[in-house]
Amino acid sequence: MLFPAVPAGGVGMLKALAGPFPELSFCPTGGITQQSAPEFLALSCVPCVGGSWLTPQELVHAQDWTAIRSIAAAAAALRRAA
Template sequence: MTPQEASIAAEKICRLAPVVPVLVVDQVAHAAPLAQALVAGGLPALEVTLRTDAALEVIAEMSRVDGGAVGAGTLLTSKDVENAKAAGATFGVSPGATDRLLDACEANDLPLLPGAASASEAMRLLERGYTVQKFFPAEAAGGAPFLKSLASPLPQIRFCPTGGVSLKNAMDYLSLPNTLCVGGSWVAPGDLVMVGDWDRITELAKEAAQLGA
């Protein structure tokens, strides 16, 4: 998979909904009902971060849920890429980008949303062919004003801002010409996941799915 093909695939995923839930799931038993709740609420693209021991099994379970597009977040190494692909991930997300990680995603045909936090990082990814990128950590790196400032000099790049994005500030990003969608964890709070309040999570997903409508 070429970087250009990866960006085309990543853009399709980003355009599925205005919000991509960023999920940290500790228990495999929560995987299917959580995915079902989010998809039912109108958020089909799901990012499962590789921050828990259960993450790969969670990806495998979620990938069986109808209507969902499940990706692996926090990809750091070539092994992460191989494991995520084997588990059923259809896309990957990384906090930053290294040549080794990009090589691995391209070799394994895993569309990547590579992270960038500066103009130089975004330009380097663009030079390689990545026109769809993750802006991370969004709020800490300058927020919507910074991202807006990249729109004129780098109009070829579209972003998915993640990191500190919430219902309160999501529209600050979604209103920008260079934002495709945002990534956020607020649609699946840990306390609701732990008690299995899937109906409430579906409500939060529906609210998020209407952003920018």
């Protein structure tokens, strides 16, 4: 895991680390958004990302599991697109 990924240097830092440490994989979290996730997932050293956009607080409080399931399905599709 790499937290907080974006404040720590984001995609640029992960690219820099991948060179000397090709055996490492990272799950970046912290500052990742649905819009920025594909850029992270395009890196060979990033098999997954974490993001709070997956479970918006208002949907959790409302127990709107259908909406959260829809967000999760869109997030799963990001990996296939990257």
